[in-house]
Amino acid sequence: GEDVEQSLFLSVREGDSSVINCTYTDSSSTYLYWYKQEPGAGLQLLTYIFSNMDMKQDQRLTVLLNKKDKHLSLRIADTQTGDSAIYFCAAENSNSGYALNFGKGTSLLVTP
Amino acid sequence: EAQVTQNPRYLITVTGKKLTVTCSQNMNHEYMSWYRQDPGLGLRQIYYSMNVEVTDKGDVPEGYKVSRKEKRNFPLILESPSPNQTSLYFCASSTFTGGPTDTQYFGPGTRLTVL
Numbered sequence: 225g226e227d228v229e230q231s232l233f234l235s236v237r238e239g240d241s242s243v244i245n246c247t248y249t250d251s252s253s254t255y256l257y258w259y260k261q262e263p264g265a266g267l268q269l270l271t272y273i274f275s276n277m278d279m280k281q282d283q284r285l286t287v288l289l290n291k292k293d294k295h296l297s298l299r300i301a302d303t304q305t306g307d308s309a310i311y312f313c314a315a316e317n318s319n320s321g322y323a324l325n326f327g328k329g330t331s332l333l334v335t336p
Numbered sequence: 337e338a339q340v341t342q343n344p345r346y347l348i349t350v351t352g353k354k355l356t357v358t359c360s361q362n363m364n365h366e367y368m369s370w371y372r373q374d375p376g377l378g379l380r381q382i383y384y385s386m387n388v389e390v391t392d393k394g395d396v397p398e399g400y401k402v403s404r405k406e407k408r409n410f411p412l413i414l415e416s417p418s419p420n421q422t423s424l425y426f427c428a429s430s431t432f433t434g435g436p437t438d439t440q441y442f443g444p445g446t447r448l449t450v451l
Contacts, residue, residue, distance in 0.1 A: 328378035
């Protein structure tokens with residue numbers, strides 16, 4: 225399948241901004257998503273961006289998309305300890321119905 | 337409440353003993369899918385279904401079967417489980433109209449251990 229790559233770990237101090245990066249290979253992906261997984265829980269959609277947009281802001285979350293470089297980032301402003309979780313980048317797989325190709329997930333640890 | 341439910345949430349079994357993990361959604365979604373999540377590998381799709389009686393293989397279908405006799409249910413069947421199928425399994429569902437409203441809703445996960 226198509227590849228979605230993310231760094232595996234990120235540690236930030238409470239109050240700082242977190243930036244989680246993702247690259248993908250399927251240039252036909254119409255929508256790109258960020259999901260959050262808290263310990264012992266399923267995946268929860270955080271936000272998404274349409275492929276013809278460069279940026280989307282949703283409260284503390286900012287998604288930046290560089291379609292030319294196939295690079296997606298998620299910025300969390302004023303990171304809180306409750307933001308500690310695994311964050312998954314996902315891109316639509318244009319060859320497989322509505323399947324999403326997920327990255328391996330970035331574990332975000334927020335320290336006091 | 338809109339939700340995707342899976343049962344059981346935890347299961348320990350032995351090699352070769354057939355098992356079924358059920359998945360049910362109450363949102364009248366056309367699309368349903370099964371993923372497995374393994375450390376260092378992220379989520380990988382096993383099977384998906386675009387509607388009743390329509391199923392197709394995902395990236396890692398070997399050793400699994402599915403059925404979609406009703407819109408709301410999409411059971412995952414392991415006919416002869418093996419230890420390499422020890423994993424965390426997620427069921428997901430979504431609409432099928434094209435766009436972000438097709439956001440996939442995930443179940444809580446089923447942790448399967450095959451001894």
